[in-house]
Amino acid sequence: MSIVIDEATLTFTLNTRSATYQMEVDPHGYLLHLYYGTRSKGRMDYLITYADRSGMCATPHDVRDRTWSLDWLPQEFPFDGAGDMRSPLIRVRDARGIYGCDLRYVRHEVREGKYALPGMPAVYDEGPADGAQTLSVTLADPRIGLEVELLYGVMPELDVICRAAVVRNAGAEPFTVDRLQTACLDFTHGNFDVITFSGRHAMERRLDRHYADHGSFRVGSRRGMSSGQYNPFMILCDRNATENSGRAWSMSFVWSGGFDAEAERSQYAETRMQMGLADDRFSYPLAPGEELIAPEVIMTYSATGLGTLSQNLHRCIRTRVVRGEWRDRPRPVLLNSWEAYYFDFTGDKLVELAEKAAELGIEMLVMDDGWFGARSDDFRALGDWYVNEEKLGGTLHELVERVNALGLKFGIWVEPEMVSEDSNLYRTHPDWALAIPGKDPVLGRDQLVLDFSRKEVRDNIYEQLCAVFDQANIDYVKWDCNRNIVDLYSATATDQGRVLYDYTRGLYDVLERLVQRYPHILFEGCSAGGCRFDAGMLYYTPQIWTSDNTDAVNRLAIQYGTSFGYPASTMGAHVSACPNEINWRTTPISARGTVAMAGGGFGYELDLLDLPERACEHIKQQIALYHKIEGVVREGSYFRLSGPADEACAWEFVSEDGSMAVVGMVLLLIEGYGAARYVTPRGLTPGAFYRELTTGAVFAADALMDSGFPLPVNAEPYMGRIYRFERL
Structure with a gap:
């Protein structure tokens, strides 16, 4: 007992x-x-x-x-x-x-x-x-x-x-x-x-x-x-x-x-x-x-x-926290439209991007911010969750059918907890926003927070979202949340001290209704990236966008810290363009792919149509490799072999039965005529032998777990590499 x-x-x-x-x-x-x-x-x-x-x-x-x-x-x-x-x-x-x-x-x-x-x-x-x-x-x-x-x-x-x-x-x-x-x-x-x-x-x-x-x-x-x-x-x-x-x-x-x-x-x-x-x-x-x-x-x-x-x-x-159809399933490799087009897209542009994505082996296109209401920038239209058919050049159903015909799934971005002052919803129901009477509201990203402690507000947002999701074959929803709660006043609360607690309960109410109504949709949590990465959200969203920062070197530290409390299967991680739009660092695509494949939600955030052919070939190879390792990444035991402050940051996934190990690493320190560096795996089967599948080299598990294996001595800065070990 x-x-x-x-x-x-x-x-x-x-x-x-x-x-x-x-x-x-x-x-x-x-x-x-x-x-x-x-x-x-x-x-x-x-x-x-x-x-x-x-x-x-x-x-x-x-x-x-x-x-x-x-x-x-x-x-x-x-x-x-x-x-x-x-x-x-x-x-x-x-x-x-x-x-x-x-x-x-x-x-x-x-x-x-x-x-x-x-x-x-x-x-x-x-x-x-x-x-x-x-x-x-x-x-x-x-x-x-x-x-x-x-x-x-x-x-x-x-x-x-x-x-x-x-x-x-x-x-x-x-x-x-x-x-x-x-x-x-x-x-x-x-x-x-x-x-x-x-x-x-x-x-x-x-x-x-x-x-x-x-x-x-x-x-x-x-x-x-x-x-x-x-x-x-x-x-x-x-x-x-x-x-x-x-x-x-x-x-x-x-x-x-x-x-x-x-x-x-x-x-x-x-x-x-x-x-x-x-x-x-x-x-x-x-x-x-x-x-x-x-x-x-x-x-x-x-x-x-x-x-x-x-x-x-x-x-x-x-x-036992993550639920639903996507708990144990491979997640589709996706392409998000944001860094390709930001707000400046049409339906035809998205289809053109999807055509290139299909050619490279990408499995889903995600239409990010800008598809609804009068949303031409981030100053307006949050709360008006109806499709801008003029911008898309037709209905959402027609656009999704065009993308599906290319063999791709279709995803969509929403930010349902927020409202813009320049929106039909706010003009009709200004009291639905959390704002203190007689005080100018504090804005974040030029938006206010809707009062999810109130049932009528939650019901309105739920019904608007359902009306959108029912129009087309939506496979994925990115749920964003881009500001914090500052002005705390609910027009209907009997005690303002209960509003924050009731707000979170209200958020869960909307999410629960949606995941029950749309069990096939993969919901991904997002809050200005990873600013609401917690076990509560993972009960409703099987993965969370780990950070808006997709720089491979910064992501090593972000994903390293996240790994202490959360499994890799919950981390959304993508390859983006270089120089990186946040810190302007340039890293090789091998490093960006290696780091992104350490997460369970693998994908891309860049303009495929602007890439040289060599980069496109890299993407094809990365996707093929990801399909070979994703089961071990999603379900295997995770080991931190070294950290982002070390000369090489390395990690490992080992299948439950020990038959397969995947080691990823990024080399951070490059020196002239430098010393050799080694990575030491863990969790292998004692007494067994393992073959590294790229080189064919055979290693004794006990020696590997004792002394490790050497990394390339002459390497480019930020070289990333994935090693696959199969038990013989």
């Missing part, structure tokens, strides 16, 4: 394939955290020490024991109001505006299968074969009628434990939740590093590693979206942890709105890691009988380094 309960001591033990998680209800009714680490047996309550540590200890009135205080005890769901001065998960105001609660154990229940969260993304199970179980533990404060149901979803074969919480008003008076986070891990001792992923538009998810010293290290997003500045994913690890050794724990937030993630080292050298909703502009009133869901956090543990931690998350997200 994944969940084992000692009813006599109220000790709850959750077991996955390699890890054990344990907590207990203490004699005073508080739920204490005991252990999360290597799989083990027995009770770990001995890890908690009791002593009179300070004359300033905070002890509940009915405890009267100076060796006992929540200010140092490790907890499962710390709350504001019982003497714990560390960062809490929940803060509540009662009907009189008084802060403070006292949450104690009430009941528990075990259910078969993994819990689901109504209207929200969450890890799912696929029946008894997954062995999933759910533990529900309810805490309560009867004084204010507060109940918190803690949900633990154990996915033993994936080596992950999921947590969520449901806050309920079971009393007779309203109260307000001013802070709500989902999960924490309390460590009684240890010296740790905290790893987070920072960035900005066009340079997302760069790895940051810091010592978790005394005080609090916090990252988060106040932007209304999960953001490219900080990703809702955090790792805590031993100070000496590497890819292959050391202990590591991670939290991944299944939420696309604002978040907070924190690592706090206390006065007694305890460390608390926690994650949940952002406090910023959040206050959620609950009337009697109402409830509020704290979104899911995915947790995993590795005793063998950061590589295993990532592989656990990759399997979980790829197979």
Whole structure:
């Protein structure tokens, strides 16, 4: 059994394939955290020490024991109001505006299968074969009628434990939740590093590693979206942890709105890691009988380094977060029209581009921004989702039929959460935008944000999109989102503190209706590139545009950081023209193709009609190679062999049965008469031999994993190369 309960001591033990998680209800009714680490047996309550540590200890009135205080005890769901001065998960105001609660154990229940969260993304199970179980533990404060149901979803074969919480008003008076986070891990001792992923538009998810010293290290997003500045994913690890050794724990937030993630080292050298909703502009009133869901956090543990931690998350997200027809299918190689034409295209131009794409082996044409309403630039027409037939030279149906006749699928770009002031929608319904009365609105990319917390707004956008998608054979939709939420005012909200939470729930409502109505469409998430790359969006969009920056060298760092928490199958990655339009660097097409083929959504962003014949031949060769390796890239175990700060950045995919390995690398340092450089694969079958399929050379797996193989000594700058090893 994944969940084992000692009813006599109220000790709850959750077991996955390699890890054990344990907590207990203490004699005073508080739920204490005991252990999360290597799989083990027995009770770990001995890890908690009791002593009179300070004359300033905070002890509940009915405890009267100076060796006992929540200010140092490790907890499962710390709350504001019982003497714990560390960062809490929940803060509540009662009907009189008084802060403070006292949450104690009430009941528990075990259910078969993994819990689901109504209207929200969450890890799912696929029946008894997954062995999933759910533990529900309810805490309560009867004084204010507060109940918190803690949900633990154990996915033993994936080596992950999921947590969520449901806050309920079971009393007779309203109260307000001013802070709500989902999960924490309390460590009684240890010296740790905290790893987070920072960035900005066009340079997302760069790895940051810091010592978790005394005080609090916090990252988060106040932007209304999960953001490219900080990703809702955090790792805590031993100070000496590497890819292959050391202990590591991670939290991944299944939420696309604002978040907070924190690592706090206390006065007694305890460390608390926690994650949940952002406090910023959040206050959620609950009337009697109402409830509020704290979104899911995915947790995993590795005793063998950061590589295993990532592989656990990759399997979980790829197979039990991503859903639908495209979860396990090869994604079509696509050509996006943006960098070829920007807004300046016609239907005939798109068909001409599609003809060249078909000749090179590309499988889908995507029509980007500019096809709707009066959209001739990015100052107008967002919100007017009807086809500009004059621009296309006919109906959308006719254009798609022409492209399909060439053997290509057809995709389309949308940005449904936004509205232009110069649009029919805004002129008709100005109150549908989030804007503060009497204050000039803050614009981003000359657009406002639609109020997706309102059902009538969501219904209008949903119906407009359906009217477009129903016109033609649409196979792919790129869902963009190009600004953050600044002005927070909803014309119909009873409390503005609930709007950001309700906005994200509203976004999920629209996406869920669309993916259910159009199960054949491959939806790709995008937010000015990769500024909303999170597990919540991946529940609806099987892949996300990793960054607007397609420069091969910058992408090495972006995709490297992304790989710590997300599988390659979720990363949209394309080859674009050089010099690159963002940083003006020129890299060989071999490097651009090598880096882009490390993602599951491979394609091109350039004008094929402007390419020399040699480049076209390269594209044909790249597409042929991609078809040979895409199954291993999409489903294989991923290894970071070296990073973007090394002389050569290298990575590897190994098939589940070990029969095939794909190693990609880009050479970053070129020196005159330089030393030889080597790449050392991992994850091969010990004792076996592998043939490199390009050269035919045969290698012993053990020697390869020990000493590696040499890279070319005389190489062009930024040379990119892919090696394929087949087990003999």
